[in-house]
Amino acid sequence: MTTTLPPVAIPGQCLGSVAMYSAGPGTHIQQSNIYASIAGPVVADPAQPKTGTKSTLRVSRVVPATIRAASAANQKQRYNTLPAVDSIVLARVTRVQKRQATVSILVVLDDASQDPSQNASDNDNVASILTSAANPENHNSTDELRFQALIRKEDVRAVEKDRVVMEDMFRVGDIVRGSVISQGDQSFYYLTTARNDLGIVMARSDAGNMMFPVSWKEMRDPVTGAGEPRKVARPY
């Protein structure tokens, strides 16, 4: 009774009935049929046997990893992802104030793979964004085109929230891994780093060297040996 799925869908193409599948990302339902809403390869995620749910149909924004691995490795993947509540993002700190830190979101990490090199987004080469030195004069224009977010003082860590000193948690130019807690208002999303795996992932010292983490609240410069306080994310 299963009809064969098309390998590739275009918007408005009927993919199947809601009786057989449930609608995933990249699809919409019209008159109890599932239609594609973006162009791309059709993926049917198999049903979980224990919950007894239907298998989920989705239209992928990226080329499946199996196909991509076989092809040329240097091709650039480009797709658009918006930050949503609970999504993990990488962001660069642009401003540190007493009550909050302003960051601009560089990458929204996919749920499937948390490795940024696996799924680049935002039209950019992520590796080059992350390793490029923070240069406020250069990045002003591109930061305008990125989504802005705030990390409030009380969202920095889960314990001793009232003793947080923002200057000892973030510095301008650091790369933060954060989780979106709210879409926020017209201009800012809200991020939290109040988890062990969230916080600073990359930072440069005052001397300008890339630092390595030594504890959950300290990073150290390998050249000068000086330590600096940060809210450090747990390394994998």
Place this chain on the structure above:
Amino acid sequence: MLKLPLIKLEMNDRRRINGPPGGTRPAVFASHLESSSAADRARRERQPTELRKIFLKTGLIPSASGSSYLEFQPSASLAAARETPKSLIPPSSALKLACTVHGPKPLPRSAAFSPNLVLTTHVKYAPFAARKRKGHIRDASERDLGVHLETALRGAIIAERWPKSGIDLTITILEAEDDRWWADAPDSHDASWGMMNVLAGCITAASAAIADAHIDCLDLVAGGVAALVSDDSGDSSTTSPRLMLDTDPAEHRSIMSACVVAYMPARDEITELWLKGDSSKAALENGDARSAHEALIDGAVDAARGAYSVLGDALRESVLQTIQS
């Protein structure tokens, strides 16, 4: 008798650039290589329901998140004129346009919170696109096209999937359609008929670019044009105008009315409808009970279905290309 002080009129005004004192003659340029007649005008050589071929390709502009390029097949009279040139002026022009989509990107700081995607459309003629030069600032007709295009697309985009973000859609028209044959004087039925073809092309290209940018849509939107045309040089009272699809205004003596639709084929819905002219005098074939309006809209939808077949194939091709490369 009072003598007028002529000397005053001849005095130079030093604050202005004065014209030459004598009369001038406007330059006359030759439009024809040899003496020509009305037989040189462009003629429709397609069937009334036969559409022009469309070239459509997506993803040609690497800096944009989505882009497309569209061309209509030039009129057969253009190829004939190139073979045996009788005139220095090309007999007809065919639509060529490029469309870019930038975004989704954050809304500007001054903008209010929007839970939906904010769509902004700009349509601009290149200065050299039409026979009459267009300025660098968008004029009323270009803004009008932008508004029509926005309504055509807004109904197809699933805006609530992209909160707090906007996309900018920009169309540059590189070659526009003529409003009439270039040597014809505007008659009583004259209107900017070429603009309707341009809009249909804009809709098809914009839908391709939006799909190329992976913006969620209910369906692809295709544009189509149909028109009631009277081609007889004599009095038009004896013969009634005929319905033709995808009309090139340069190929017809007189267009009575025209209709452009933006059509979603999979859902059988129209998102934008623009009717122009007087279709009351039109008589359809015997046994056709439709009013002329309905026939026009049906014809435009048929033309849009034709454009959709190109649109769908172009998108499938670009998806397969990204998978295989």
